[in-house]
Amino acid sequence: MAIANRKERQKEELKASILEAARTLFIERGYEETSIRNIAERIEYSPTTIYLYFKDKDDIFYALHREGFVLLNQYFRSLQEVEDPFERLKAITKAYIRFALENREYYDLMFISRSPMSALEDSDNEKWEEGDRAFAALTTTIHQCLERGYFKGMDPQVLSFTCWSMVHGICALEIRGRCKVVPDELLDGLSNRVGMMIVDMLERMHGKKPV
Amino acid sequence: MAIANRKERQKEELKASILEAARTLFIERGYEETSIRNIAERIEYSPTTIYLYFKDKDDIFYALHREGFVLLNQYFRSLQEVEDPFERLKAITKAYIRFALENREYYDLMFISRSPMSALEDSDNEKWEEGDRAFAALTTTIHQCLERGYFKGMDPQVLSFTCWSMVHGICALEIRGRCKVVPDELLDGLSNRVGMMIVDMLERMHGKKPV
DNA sequence: ACTGTTAAGTTTACACCGTTAAGTTACTTA
DNA sequence: TAAGTAACTTAACGGTGTAAACTTAACAGT
Numbered sequence: 001m002a003i004a005n006r007k008e009r010q011k012e013e014l015k016a017s018i019l020e021a022a023r024t025l026f027i028e029r030g031y032e033e034t035s036i037r038n039i040a041e042r043i044e045y046s047p048t049t050i051y052l053y054f055k056d057k058d059d060i061f062y063a064l065h066r067e068g069f070v071l072l073n074q075y076f077r078s079l080q081e082v083e084d085p086f087e088r089l090k091a092i093t094k095a096y097i098r099f100a101l102e103n104r105e106y107y108d109l110m111f112i113s114r115s116p117m118s119a120l121e122d123s124d125n126e127k128w129e130e131g132d133r134a135f136a137a138l139t140t141t142i143h144q145c146l147e148r149g150y151f152k153g154m155d156p157q158v159l160s161f162t163c164w165s166m167v168h169g170i171c172a173l174e175i176r177g178r179c180k181v182v183p184d185e186l187l188d189g190l191s192n193r194v195g196m197m198i199v200d201m202l203e204r205m206h207g208k209k210p211v
Numbered sequence: 212m213a214i215a216n217r218k219e220r221q222k223e224e225l226k227a228s229i230l231e232a233a234r235t236l237f238i239e240r241g242y243e244e245t246s247i248r249n250i251a252e253r254i255e256y257s258p259t260t261i262y263l264y265f266k267d268k269d270d271i272f273y274a275l276h277r278e279g280f281v282l283l284n285q286y287f288r289s290l291q292e293v294e295d296p297f298e299r300l301k302a303i304t305k306a307y308i309r310f311a312l313e314n315r316e317y318y319d320l321m322f323i324s325r326s327p328m329s330a331l332e333d334s335d336n337e338k339w340e341e342g343d344r345a346f347a348a349l350t351t352t353i354h355q356c357l358e359r360g361y362f363k364g365m366d367p368q369v370l371s372f373t374c375w376s377m378v379h380g381i382c383a384l385e386i387r388g389r390c391k392v393v394p395d396e397l398l399d400g401l402s403n404r405v406g407m408m409i410v411d412m413l414e415r416m417h418g419k420k421p422v
Numbered sequence: 423a424c425t426g427t428t429a430a431g432t433t434t435a436c437a438c439c440g441t442t443a444a445g446t447t448a449c450t451t452a
Numbered sequence: 453t454a455a456g457t458a459a460c461t462t463a464a465c466g467g468t469g470t471a472a473a474c475t476t477a478a479c480a481g482t
Binding site: 181 | 328346365368369372384392394405411412416
C-alpha cells in the first residue's frame with residue numbers, strides 16, 4: 001500500500017517537473033521554440049517518457065493555458081471590491097493590459113496562439129472553470145453598468161465581447177510586434193496610453209455619470 | 212542579347228510561379244501548413260531550387276505579406292470619396308473588418324502571425340509603401356475628424372492606434388477562434404455586430420455632430 | 423569547332439521536430 | 453525464487469527548413 005502511494009507520488013512529481021520545465025522554457029522562448037526534446041533534456045529523461053504523462057505537445061500547453069487563466073484571475077481578484085461597476089470596468093481594462101504585458105507568453109498562448117485550442121475543444125463541456133470566471137468578471141460588471149444606466153440600449157453580451165476585443169487589440173498588436181509602425185518616440189508605453197484612451201472613450205460615451 | 216532577355220523572363224516567370232504556388236497553398240492551409248517542399252512539389256521543381264529565388268521561407272511569405280496590404284488598400288480605395296471624415300472613419304472600420312473576414316489567412320499573416328516580421332525589420336527603411344498607405348488612410352481621416360471638432364483633446368496618433376487596436380481585437384479573436392466562448396446563438400455574425408457597436412460607441416462619444 | 427566558364431537545377435546531407443513501436447530494465451508480488 | 457508488470461529508453465518514421473556539393477546544359481572566346 002505504502003509502496004503504491006510512493007509510486008503515485010513519484011508519478012505526480014515527475015508530471016509536475018515536466019510541467020515546470022515546459023513552463024520555464026515556454027516563458028523564456030515561447031511555444032514554438034519549446035520542443036518536447038528540450039523539455040526532456042532539461043529534466044534528464046528521454047523524450048518519449050513525456051508521452052507517458054501527456055497525450056501530446058498540445059496537452060502540455062493546454063495545462064499551461066489553464067495556468068494562465070488562474071494567473072489572470074489573480075489580477076482580477078482585488079477588483080471585485082470596487083463597488084461602482086463603471087469604475088470596476090475601467091480597472092478591469094487596466095488590469096487586463098497589465099496582465100498581458102507582464103505575462104506575454106501566457107497571453108499569447110491564451111488568446112493569440114493557435115495551439116492548444118483543439119485540446120480545449122476536445123475537453124469540450126468539461127467545465128473550464130477559470131476561463132469562465134475571467135469572462136464572468138467582465139460580463140457581470142457590464143450587466144451592473146447597464147443596470148445603473150450606463151451604455152443605454154446596448155446588448156450586454158455583445159458589449160462584453162466588444163470591450164474584450166478592444167483591449168485584446170492593443171495587447172495582440174503589442175505582443176506580436178505590430179506597434180513598430182508607429183514613430184519611435186510614441187512607442188514607449190504606447191499600449192498603456194491606448195488603454196487609457198479606451199477608458200477615456202468609455203467615459204466620454206456618457207457626458208456625465210448617469211443616474 | 213535576345214537570349215539574355217528570354218532567360219531573364221523565364222527567371223521571373225519561375226519566381227512568379229513559386230509565389231503563385233505559395234499563395235494557393237497558403238490561402239487554403241495557412242502559413243505553417245505550407246512547406247517549401249509542398250511548394251516545390253506543386254511547381255515540379257526540387258525544393259532547393261526555391262532558394263535560388265527566395266532567401267528563405269520568410270522571404271516568400273514576406274512577398275505575400277506585401278500582397279495583403281495591396282489588397283487591403285483596394286478595400287479602402289473607394290472610401291476616400293466619402294467626404295465627411297467621421298463617416299469615412301466608420302466606413303474604414305467596416306471595410307477593415309470585411310477585409311479580415313474575407314481574407315483570413317492574409318490578415319493572419321499581416322497582423323497576427325509572427326512570421327515574416329523579421330523580414331520586414333531587415334528591409335528596414337526600404338520604403339514599405341503599401342503598409343504606410345493603409346495606415347495613412349486611417350491617420351489622415353482621424354486628423355480631419357479632429358479638425359472638425361470630433362475627439363476633442365485627444366492625441367491624433369494615439370487615437371489612430373487605438374482605433375486600429377479596437378478593430379484588430381475582434382478580427383484577431385475571430386480568426387484565432389476565440390469567439391467560441393460566447394453562447395452559440397450569439398456567435399453568428401458576432402464580429403460584424405461588434406464592428407457596429409464600435410461605430411456606435413464612436414458616435415456616442417459626441418452626443419450630437421460637433422461644429 | 424573546340425574548350426573553359428558560368429548559370430540553373432538537383433542530390434545529398436544536416437540538424438532539428440512530434441510521435442509511435444518495440445525493447446529493456448528494475449521492482450514487486452505470488 | 454520466478455513471473456509479471458510498470459517505468460523508461462532506444463530506434464525509427466516521416467516530416468521540417470536549409471546548406472554544400474555535384475551535375476548538366478548552355479554560352480562565349482579563341
